[in-house]
Amino acid sequence: GAGVSQSPSNKVTEKGKDVELRCDPISGHTALYWYRQSLGQGLEFLIYFQGNSAPDKSGLPSDRFSAERTGGSVSTLTIQRTQQEDSAVYLCASSYHAGTSYEQYFGPGTRLTVT
């Protein structure tokens, strides 16, 4: 079946501009996560959505970052007034919580470059 999809695959933006990154999870998956991976760094959690529950925003690095999930499916991560330190690969993952299974499947990522 179709996996997690993300768009765009690459985004180059000027410092100070706003960007929107999109994630379409695997059909039927109720949970959606955003992570980012900076060059040579590990994966850093940003935000988590589960069904209609309030999102876990504990990983967002600043108030310039926000995310929403519409209709329990597609999610958009917005970065306002981008800075050079925002340059990273932004990864979306989804999972289906059943019993003790919490396997997360990643999309291909969006590579963001802030010039």
Added chain:
Amino acid sequence: QKEVEQNSGPLSVPEGAIASLNCTYSDRGSQSFFWYRQYSGKSPELIMSIYSNGDKEDGRFTAQLNKASQYVSLLIRDSQPSDSATYLCAVRDTGFQKLVFGTGTRLLVSP
């Protein structure tokens, strides 16, 4: 701060050998553990999950978990050059749903 530790490597093994990748974690209450493979320039790909102490085998891969020692490992039998990648250990944060990742071990399998 909950942590997951991995040796960054590179771990070099000859083709056909067993590669052993190790990971330790700090949160004693963790219950769910995952291994991801990440090729250069690609996103992480889930290869194994393990939830109970002991071994779990899937093809050439075996995950081993020892909760008392807070240790999880991945064995790759009959290593192939195509196994050359970075292997990420991930632990589900107790009480939360996010994964905490190690920085990964780079594996190099030489022909």
